[in-house]
Amino acid sequence: MSLKGKRIGVAFTGSFCTYEKAFLELKKLAEEGSVIQTIFSSASSGMDSRFGKANDFLAAAEEITGKKPILTIPDAEPIGPGKLLDILVIFPCTGNTLAKLANGITDSPVLMAAKAHLRNNRPLLLSLSTNDALGMNMKNIGLLMNTKNIYFIPFGQDDPQNKPNSMISHSELLLPALEASLEGRQLQPVLLAK
Numbered sequence: 001m002s003l004k005g006k007r008i009g010v011a012f013t014g015s016f017c018t019y020e021k022a023f024l025e026l027k028k029l030a031e032e033g034s035v036i037q038t039i040f041s042s043a044s045s046g047m048d049s050r051f052g053k054a055n056d057f058l059a060a061a062e063e064i065t066g067k068k069p070i071l072t073i074p075d076a077e078p079i080g081p082g083k084l085l086d087i088l089v090i091f092p093c094t095g096n097t098l099a100k101l102a103n104g105i106t107d108s109p110v111l112m113a114a115k116a117h118l119r120n121n122r123p124l125l126l127s128l129s130t131n132d133a134l135g136m137n138m139k140n141i142g143l144l145m146n147t148k149n150i151y152f153i154p155f156g157q158d159d160p161q162n163k164p165n166s167m168i169s170h171s172e173l174l175l176p177a178l179e180a181s182l183e184g185r186q187l188q189p190v191l192l193a194k
């Protein structure tokens with residue numbers, strides 16, 4: 001399936017260490033001719049960290065996509081009634097956002113976008129990146145894997161010796177995972193060593 005012309009939401013949450021790779025993939029997606037709307041969680045649009053300044057990431061997103069990022073819950077809400085997206089990917093998805101999504105909490109622009117989009121019975125793709133994936137969030141991953149219209153970019157343990165509960169997605173599989181999810185398929189194998 002071609003991603004050309006597909007309306008793709010790319011939602012950033014506060015896993016800042018993955019942004020460098022995420023922006024490389026965002027560029028590839030733009031080169032495919034997709035119509036991209038980025039959405040930033042309040043943490044991702046409001047926090048500077050050692051991985052970069054929030055305003056620089058917002059500017060890069062606008063430059064790559066040609067559109068201003070969505071930064072508020074009211075601006076994310078029309079995604080539902082307007083059926084604005086063919087697919088939404090949370091890229092990267094923090095443990096915080098994952099846990100809230102699994103429990104029906106909608107208190108950030110990204111979670112609002114996810115809720116609004118899912119009401120249209122369309123695919124939501126998650127790109128896991130959290131130190132508690134095999135710990136506190138394992139039950140939430142299981143719950144979301146069994147939820148209609150939710151898919152995962154294949155993921156694995158990134159540092160089993162030093163961070164035994166940590167798992168992270170293969171961000172380089174964004175394009176094939178989007179294609180599979182648009183066809184209603186989970187890209188396999190979903191568990192893939194890093």
Ligand SMILES: Cc1cc2nc3c(=O)[nH]c(=O)nc-3n(C[C@H](O)[C@H](O)[C@H](O)COP(=O)(O)O)c2cc1C
Nearest residue numbers: 013014015016041043049094095096097108129130
């Ligand atoms: C430098 C830095 C790196 C972080 N990396 C991660 C991460 O990789 N995964 C994660 O789940 N949380 C990470 N966090 C914590 C989240 O940013 C924090 O839980 C935040 O509340 C997430 O909000 P959001 O899910 O709405 O974006 C990091 C925080 C900081 C300051």
